[in-house]
Amino acid sequence: MDGKEKILSPAGRIRGGVTLPHLKGTADSESVIMPPPATVRIPMRQHIGAPAEPVVSAGEKVFVGTLIGKAGGFVSAPVHSSVSGTVKGIEDYSVGGQSCKCVVIESDGLMEPDPYLAPFNADTRADIAEACDKCGLVGLGGAGFPTKVKLSYSDDTKIDTLIINGAECEPYITSDYRACIEDYEDVVDGIYFIKEKLGIPKVIICIESNKEKAISKLYAIASDRRDMDDSVKLMRLPASYPQGAEKVIIYSATGRRVPAGKLPADVGCIVMNITSVAALYRFIKTGMPLVSKRITVDGTAVKEPKNIIVPIGTSVKDVLEFAGGVSEEAAEIIFGGPMMGVDAVSENAVVEKRTNAITVMRETLKPAVTTPCIKCGRCARACPMRLYPASVEAAVNHGFTERLKGLNVDYCMECGSCSYVCPAKRPLTQVMRLAKAELRRSKK
Amino acid sequence: MKEILTAASSPHILHPDTTRGIMSDVVIALAPAAVYGCILFGWQAAAVLAVCIITAVASEFLWNLALKKPQSVGDISAVVTGLLLGMNLPASIPLWQAAIGSVAAIIVVKQMFGGIGCNFANPAIAARIILLVSFPGSMTKFTEPVSDIVTSATPLAAESGTYTLKSLFFGMHPGSLGETSAFLLIVGGIYLLLRRVISPVIPLCFIGTVAVLSLISGEDLAVSLFGGGLMIGAIFMATDYTTSPTTALGKAVFGIGCGLITFIIRKFGALPEGVSYSILLMNILVPYINRYTLSKPFGFLKPSKEETANG
Structure with missing residues (x-):
């Protein structure tokens, strides 16, 4: 070439950041298309902003791409059906501490596109x-x-x-x-x-x-x-x-x-x-809206890592079954990658628009022992925003809200680099989140 | 699949390095110079090192036991403190004095301030100074390597020209049992750099400052650099995480400060050696150095006057 x-x-070239193991074992695996599962549960909030409002009701016939939720405000996004079939109802759904409505659709297995597209x-x-x-x-x-x-x-x-x-x-x-x-x-x-x-x-x-x-x-x-x-x-x-x-x-x-x-x-x-x-x-x-996602299914507990094109609203359980299953030791299911991903907690959690991977990890992954901070400064060197996570942790632990204000925690994007490099295994990223919440609270 | 799934906060993977691993690396880096010290100064040196390490670990173990604190000897930091202290003592020191030094390092300097990560002074340095003022006789009685001839002078106090550059660099001169071989200490330092345990800023600034000032004032450069405790101090003691600054600029300030004080004590003070005191003095300044060398975040905007007024 x-x-x-x-x-x-x-x-x-930004200062900070970390070198991670790439682990891109699925790079050469051609995506397989997953057939529609028996039912999909499509959440109305798959974005930042107001949840969408359901516009369908139980018993209605829908096609792939049919609008099922309209945007709930300016900062919001509409939601479409990912399968063809019948709406069974509207249920509550929650993941990652946020809850919203979801539309449950029983698939007819035909995947007929909406004729109006x-x-x-x-x-x-x-x-x-x-x-x-x-x-x-x-x-x-x-x-x-x-x-x-x-x-x-x-x-x-x-x-x-x-x-x-x-x-x-x-x-x-x-x-x-x-x-x-x-x-x-x-x-x-x-x-x-x-x-x-x-x-x-x-x-x-x-x-x-x-x-x-x-x-x-x-x-x-x-x-x-x-x-x-x-x-x-x-x-x-x-x-x-x-x-x-x-x-x-x-x-x-x-x-x-x-x-x-x-x-x-x-x-x-x-x-x-x-x-x-x-x-x-x-x-x-x-005219086909966003109704399916290509996701990487990988992690230490996944038997056959691969890329799969999945209808949005498919449960983790269905995806993992289709992917070939997980090992006995599987203990943690993460939406996204291991650095910033959010734990699914339940196998009933579903693939969303913003899901780009399901990472399943074995229990042995995280050492539970946290030792005292030795002030090595690795967290500060790893921070792409040039913050001082160890100082933030000290301020949080001692309740020094005034000092927190000078540590610019608002700049933190929670990339996880500080926790990753910490030799004392301290949960610094979590502390940064706490600090941000603490500051928001003190401003009120 | 387990019944109960983990719900943990991200990130979900961690770097394999641990405090214990870092401390083990320091021990590995110190080992060549320590073993060489034993060869030079004989079984007495080995006995001093053993007593220092065993007493240090035992002190920490018993302190945790007595105060019902979680056992922390597994982090190897007490081994590092004991080893460093031992390497900073003359081989001829009575063993009970060495033991007192180790107890002081661990109990008084480290554990009483809260244990690892909380002490303001380097335990090995502070203990060495405690021994120096308590037992000045045995702390300044050095032996010539591979012989039993007693001398009270390290190259820093000896007539100039007594030692060649080669003998200084490879450690064939009187001194504390682990500080004499500049070569092996530098090898250990390079190992720590390659393992990313230490940054080169403090050693380079410390040694560089001493070198420049010695040259300007007409001192024997080889003696200044390799004749005393500068190498072990700059590479292994001034780089102690807890008692040195975390910012890059702060490290430079710290290193230059150490070099300056070392030079002033050696040149103008009554003492022949100043490395320990310089590091101890700079240890005390670390919180201030850290505070005034914080860098601004990426994309920093000064808060507007309005926000400052409201905040």
């Missing part, structure tokens, strides 16, 4: 934002922020760079990587489409250096349809954690720092996940 030297190097014509930025809304698109990197809201910046805001986030810096997860390999056409077409319609002059596709195949693939495709001004560029990021975090990837791609409390748009950037781009373009082309 000639011209590979044209792949950009990072414009900035049609390609979506989008010409302007407002159209694209509307498409994101209609598609039910949320940030698929894991945060779940409604994409429509992200694109609804004011006309005065000058956006000069669209950053496509394909960093996928968590261990185990390869779903974005497989999207690059398997859905590369949607990815590349989607990138050019969004760039053109949003009128953003420059695009930087950021992929970590441990995914050379994805870099080569996208480079080859993008070279073929290179536009005149050569404005879509690939960038090879260092394979260190947390490269995929929004502020980190913006710094890597452009050298710009997003100030505290500001948005990427304030420094002229929009960041979209690679899978989000593919999902949006699929909706534009076919």
Whole structure:
């Protein structure tokens, strides 16, 4: 492959972060499509913001892509049926300490698409934002922020760079990587489409250096349809954690720092996940909203790790059964990767839009023994936001709320790096969350 | 699949390094110089090291037992303290005095302040100073290596030109039993750097400051660097996590401060050696150094006046 030297190097390199074992054992496993389970339970809150409101009732016939929940406000996203079948009812659902309603649908096994689905014509930025809304698109990197809201910046805001986030810096997860390999056409077409319609002059596709195949693939495709001004560029990021975090990837791609409390748009950037781009373009082309997710099923307790395309609302239990089961010692089911993922707690928890992996771990994983802090400073060196987790912990333990204010805990994005490196095995990330809550409480 | 699933807060994986592992690395790094000390100074050196280590571990064990605290000797930090103290003593010291040093290090300097991570001074350094003021005679009586000739002078106090660079670097001179071989101490330091246990900032700033000041003032550079306790102090004692700053800038300030005080004591003080006192003095400043060298968070914005007024 000639011209590979044209792949950009990072414009900035963030201090801190950690080197993790990549464990991307599923990188070469082609995604398998999971047949619809007998029932799906589709939560109304699969995003940041207000939950959607159910618009169907028991006994109604639905198809794949039929609207079943309308957005519950501006910062919200609609929800669509992931199977064809009959609505059985509306139940309560809770995961990760949040509860909402969910629509239970009994699948007829046919997976018939909704006959009213049609390609979506989008010409302007407002159209694209509307498409994101209609598609039910949320940030698929894991945060779940409604994409429509992200694109609804004011006309005065000058956006000069669209950053496509394909960093996928968590261990185990390869779903974005497989999207690059398997859905590369949607990815590349989607990138050019969004760039053109949003009128953003420059695009930087950021992929970590441990995914050379994805870099080569996208480079080859993008070279073929290179536009005149050569404005879509690939960038090879260092394979260190947390490269995929929004502020980190913006710094890597452009050298710009997003100030505290500001948005990427304030420094002229929009960041979209690679899978989000593919999902949006699929909706534009076919009208099919976001109803299934490619997820990586891996972890120390998974017998046959693989990538699976799963209808949203499928229970963890069904997914793991389809994947080939888990070992006897399985003790922890995580939605997402092991660094930032949230424990599912129950096997009845379901795959959501923002789920990109199910990681199942053995009990032996976490040493339970916490020893005293030896002030080694590794947590501070690992923090990409340059905070001092050990000092925060001391302040929390002693109840020094005043001191907490000077330690800038609001900057913490809970990436988990501090806990990861701590030789005393102290739960520093958890303490950072506590500290944030404590400060919010004291401000009231 | 287990009946009850774990509900833990992220992250769900941890780096394999532990406090115990780090302390073991320090022991491994000190071992060559310690063994070499035993070869140079004979069975007495080995006995001093053994007494120091055993007393240190026993002190911590009994303290925890007496106060019904969770047993902490498994973290190996008491072994490190005992070993470091022993290496900082002359081989000829009476064993009961060495034992008192170890008890003082663990009980008075470490456990009374709350145990590992809570002490403000380096236990081995503080204990060495306690012994120096309590038993000045036996603490300053050194023997020539591989002989029983007693001398009271380390190269720092001897006439210049007595020792060659080679004998200084490889440790063929009188001194505390584990401090003489600069070569093996540097090898140990490189091991700790490679294992990412220590950062090079403190040793480089400490040694660099002493080197520069010695050159300027016309001292014998080889004697300044390798003739006393500078190497063991800069590489192994000044880098103690608990009693040194955590910020990179703070480490530089700490190292330069140690070097400066060492030089001042050696040049102008009544004592021939100043490494221990310099580290102890800088230990006391660590909380202040840390506080004034905190870096600003990534993307820091000064709080507006309005927020400050409300906050």
